[in-house]
Amino acid sequence: MTDPLTIRRLYGRAKGHKLRAGQEELFGELLPKVSVPEGLLDAPTLFGDDRPLEFEIGFGAGEHLAAQAEARPEHGFIGCEPFLNGVVGALAKIDDRELDNVRVHMGDALDVLERLPDASLERLYLLHPDPWPKARHAKRRMVNHGPLDLIAAKLKPGAEFRLGTDDPVYCRWSMMVMNQRRDFEWQAQTAADFLERPADWPQTRYEAKARRKGHEVWYFRYLRR
Numbered sequence: 001m002t003d004p005l006t007i008r009r010l011y012g013r014a015k016g017h018k019l020r021a022g023q024e025e026l027f028g029e030l031l032p033k034v035s036v037p038e039g040l041l042d043a044p045t046l047f048g049d050d051r052p053l054e055f056e057i058g059f060g061a062g063e064h065l066a067a068q069a070e071a072r073p074e075h076g077f078i079g080c081e082p083f084l085n086g087v088v089g090a091l092a093k094i095d096d097r098e099l100d101n102v103r104v105h106m107g108d109a110l111d112v113l114e115r116l117p118d119a120s121l122e123r124l125y126l127l128h129p130d131p132w133p134k135a136r137h138a139k140r141r142m143v144n145h146g147p148l149d150l151i152a153a154k155l156k157p158g159a160e161f162r163l164g165t166d167d168p169v170y171c172r173w174s175m176m177v178m179n180q181r182r183d184f185e186w187q188a189q190t191a192a193d194f195l196e197r198p199a200d201w202p203q204t205r206y207e208a209k210a211r212r213k214g215h216e217v218w219y220f221r222y223l224r225r
Contacts (some may be wrong), residue, residue: 023088030091036078038104041115044104045074053116054155056080056125057109057142062090064127067202069094069102076123077102080109110150128206131167143174145181151217152183155224158225162201163220166210171218184222194219 059079
């Protein structure tokens with residue numbers, strides 16, 4: 001496996017708009033209750049029982065994370081997001097929907113992935129990651145062999161890796177990189193399989209914004225061999 005120290009810094013700045021008073025209160029009170037703890041992780045440590053685990057890297061404002069958690073309350077969901085405003089958005093949805101099956105990490109998703117047992121995840125989501133469009137920044141893209149080695153290690157055989165992007169450069173890059181791997185099997189049989197969002201793939205705010213701008217969106221589904 002690639003040295004984890006060589007695959008860090010895969011996102012930009014972590015601070016955005018100043019929080020409102022209610023958001024600051026939610027952040028201060030709810031985040032400590034749902035934060036991913038330190039140390040080695042597994043389902044009993046996170047949720048108190050041996051339930052299936054799903055993982056989202058960079059959940060934005062939490063629309064997809066909350067919808068998936070609400071749809072499958074018997075599963076445990078781990079969401080990682082470095083941006084403060086996105087974390088607050090997810091916390092608001094967790095609070096409003098009274099979700100008790102979500103754990104949140106504000107920071108580097110790879111730090112959390114490394115602490116999970118191998119072959120422990122049923123699904124992993126990477127939706128609209130930072131495309132790092134400049135060629136000299138290509139090594140910072142999450143879809144690179146270093147991060148993918150770690151993702152592959154943590155997925156169970158037959159588990160699903162979902163990737164979504166509206167960036168044509170990232171789309172082509174991802175297809176090139178994923179085609180080089182023998183531990184993932186692309187599930188697309190026809191063009192519609194990656195041009196149309198699956199019914200159980202909730203739309204994110206970012207995706208809706210991309211659609212309003214007239215961007216194409218690509219949906220990739222891979223199974224862990």
